[in-house]
Amino acid sequence: MQDPQDMIPRSASEPRQTGTSVQTQPVTSQNLRSAPQSSGKPEITRSRRTLWLAIALVVGFLLNVAWRLWLVRDIQVPAAHADEDGYLIAARVLAGGPGGYSTENTEFRRVGYPVLLAPVYWFTSDPFQVYRGAQLINALINSLTFPLAYLFARRVFGQPRNWSLALGMLVASMPAVAFYSQYAMTDAVLVTFALAWLLLLHTWLTATTVRGRVLAALGASAVAGAVYVLHVRGTMVVVMHLVALVAFAVLRRTSWWLTIVAAAMTAVAASGNTVLQNVLGDAIITEGNSPRSQMMAAFTTLDGAVRTVARAFGQLWYLAVGTWGLGAIGLVALVLAVWPVRDLRRRLGERIEGGRLLILLTTLVATALIAVASSASLPTNDHRINYHAYPRYIHFLFPVWLMAGVVALRVADRRRLRVLALGAAGMTLFSAGVVYLRLQFTKAWLFLPFDMPETTLLSWQWDAIRVAQPTIVGLVLLGLLVFTLPRSRTVAIAMVGIVALHAAVMVASVEKITKPMTVDQYRADTPQMVRDAHLRPGDVVTVSTETLWYFRWNVMREVYWDRIYVFNSVTEAPQDEANIVIGPYGNTGRHAHNWVGGPEYRLVVVDQYHHWAVWRKN
Structure with missing residues (x-):
């Protein structure tokens, strides 16, 4: 019967015990004198390997x-x-x-x-x-x-x-x-x-x-x-x-x-x-x-x-x-x-x-x-x-x-x-x-x-x-x-x-x-904060919770110079310190409303596909 330990194999250098004894010669001075001189080939072969x-x-x-x-x-x-x-x-x-x-x-x-x-x-x-x-x-x-x-x-x-x-x-x-x-x-x-x-x-x-x-x-x-x-x-x-x-x-x-x-x-x-x-x-x-x-x-x-x-x-x-x-x-x-x-x-x-x-x-x-x-x-x-x-x-x-x-x-x-x-x-x-x-x-x-x-x-x-x-x-x-x-x-x-x-x-x-998890995030017509909305270091950005959830994470990474603020555009006004507002735009049934800023805000860019827009405070 096979030894259960064989299911976890021994290393190549480890001897396997068997019923056959191994005959070995004792190391003597005669053995050493009769041993051939090393040619260096084993070392060369080992180095090549x-x-x-x-x-x-x-x-x-x-x-x-x-x-x-x-x-x-x-x-x-x-x-x-x-x-x-x-x-x-x-x-x-x-x-x-x-x-x-x-x-x-x-x-x-x-x-x-x-x-x-x-x-x-x-x-x-x-x-x-x-x-x-x-x-x-x-x-x-x-x-x-x-x-x-x-x-x-x-x-x-x-x-x-x-x-x-x-x-x-x-x-x-x-x-x-x-x-x-x-x-x-x-x-x-x-x-x-x-x-x-x-x-x-x-x-x-x-x-x-x-x-x-x-x-x-x-x-x-x-x-x-x-x-x-x-x-x-x-x-x-x-x-x-x-x-x-x-x-x-x-x-x-x-x-x-x-x-x-x-x-x-x-x-x-x-x-x-x-x-x-x-x-x-x-x-x-x-x-x-x-x-x-x-x-x-x-x-x-x-x-x-x-x-x-x-x-x-x-x-x-x-x-x-x-x-x-x-x-x-x-x-x-x-x-x-x-x-x-x-x-x-x-x-x-x-x-x-x-x-x-x-x-x-x-x-x-x-x-x-x-x-x-x-x-x-x-x-x-x-x-x-x-x-x-x-x-x-x-x-x-x-x-x-x-x-x-x-x-x-x-x-x-x-x-x-x-x-x-x-x-x-x-x-x-x-x-x-x-x-x-x-x-x-x-x-x-x-x-x-x-x-x-x-x-x-x-x-x-x-x-x-x-x-x-x-x-x-x-x-x-x-x-x-x-x-x-x-x-x-x-x-x-x-x-x-x-x-x-x-x-x-x-x-x-x-x-x-x-x-499929990325294809709709950035389409050819999807605006980017720096490239298309022209946001720059110094702009303070707030984004509505009524926008797509994964889009908010994209904005957090795109606005690399400052932490963005989050607000609920249904019940809250944007933070006073924010001069950039990103909110829902385009009432398609998904949003209960569109965020429209007052006269001090101007529309900068719109994403018609994802239904959001960027406003800048004058």
Whole structure:
């Protein structure tokens, strides 16, 4: 019977114990005298391989950057209002510019991502060029998943060099990774930080020198704290990191003093968010509602608990289907690897195998914590049906499960393949059933394809959530991969096919999801504040709440020299200090009125399509 540990393969350099003894010769002076003199060829070969590896990593990284920039070549303005706008305005404040509004709530707001965007404002204040700069930063950081995934496959999974390069390209092309590089959102960079965190944790466990362990421990803790500063889901990453630190010490994989130092480093890094919030001060006005009471109800009421559990299963379903079944294979492989548990402690104490298992268990618990916490905190009053299978918060951990699934299939024998396939199919079908039943009883109706790029492609439905079609297609893909990946004759075809599928999702998502979210914002006849309304620094701008909501966010970015004011043109007069008023214009049924200034105002420009106009006070 195959050792369950084989589901998490050993490194290429680690010997596999067998029933056959290995005969070795003792090292003697006679051996040394008879040994041939080194010609230097092994060193030359090793240097050439290192050079080619470096070239492959650089070329792969640049290809990924180019791919991401090509995808957004026609996207010049934010699509995901108001998240993108909030990050861009916060970055403007950090660069010394004016503030604005944010739909975040005070407890959950994070400032890490705006720090990455702030340098763009050192070179330009033009909001359209700023957005281009954000896309470039996204592409550069997001594409680092390729070398990081290579290192993950090489070190954690112990894969050969060429195979690790293939896995790196597979991961970097994933929609769960590349999709968010289109948007000025934290999700664009989070996967890079997550892979770096897990890699540093693994280096801590496997390093052979004290210096290496200390540097890796401090680095992993700093990155975990940085994830906390980037997004609220980083709270669960920090919790899992601290749990992992204690587990490492209990298992005697590290010393308690290093555990304490690493925990302190985590706290210092995470406190960066407080520092950055103090820098922002009151420049950003948060308009979001705290989900604290909703989260409390999720864990203290029956209805809340059922909703939370069902949503968590929805994320499990998406993890299975959105990775073409490979994520489910990875989960099943990990369960098999830790069974039986009677000698688990001993196996976790091993340097190589134990390190690998601990990293995957850390990823598993982090995935579960984030899935449950997000399921509890997602709103219930905005009628968004996507929340019943919402992958966005765990998308950044999809690469680990995809790699785990691919590697598990590559090393499994026929019996193990059947177990993996049946387990993954059962997990997918059960979670799909939970989602389907939940959707039958929900009152939610609003569907946004932005939340679900993989399943919308599998069902080719861009205006409604589907469960049956993506599940069936996902199971078919799972069957094909179970058949092709373990076989040397077909593995290359399978890998190319997966990359092609990833590319198809990305191209389709740009055309079917992103462009429809931006196409009506800036038409050829849509006036711009500086170019057409001739607004300049010194103008004080106020905008009516009766205008289109996303247009107000565009104005906040276009007016880069001062914070804009907001007023209700139905019940309020513009602020006295404002000399520019933007209000509804053109009574088409959407607005109850048109704002018309008194004799001291003159009409400057009109947007007939979006029904607003700009007035200047004489």
